[in-house]
Amino acid sequence: MANYGYPIDEDWSHEEITLVINFLNQVEAANESGVEAEDFLKSYQKFKTVVKSIGEEKRIGREFEEVSGYSIYRTLQQAKKTTAKRFKM
Template sequence: MANYGYPIDEEWTHEEITTVIRFLNLVEEANESGTDTEAFLNGYKKFKTVVKSIGEEKRIGREFEAVSGYSIYRTLQQAKAATAKRFKA
């Protein structure tokens, strides 16, 4: 588990914060040990219900990569390209 803060918006509801953190956890899992491809892509869809704009997604991605070293964009590209049930970024 991470020892850093997640980039969250104080205006989000508790449920929205939970959705974003769950997705960021999937990004970590994909990079550290691998994760289920379908679960990751479903997590991304839910993430996009909270983070609707590309600009906001990029901002969160930059902030998350700065603290974790993991790229949401690169991890997502690998998930989309994955042909197996599980993938590791």
């Protein structure tokens, strides 16, 4: 996992920031080493409790992809369609 800044909103609480960062870490892990699909999708659901709007999710996705090279959208789509317990991009 590289050393770069995550797209976070300064209005989020500490707990909300933790949920978003945990999800972004799952995206990184899915692209680098693979993760459990169920764990990834649970992490996404927690992420959505903080980032409720599609527009905000897309903005964060663009900013995250710019700094990391990993797409939240493509990783999420792979997690949803996989039939295996684990998946890797």
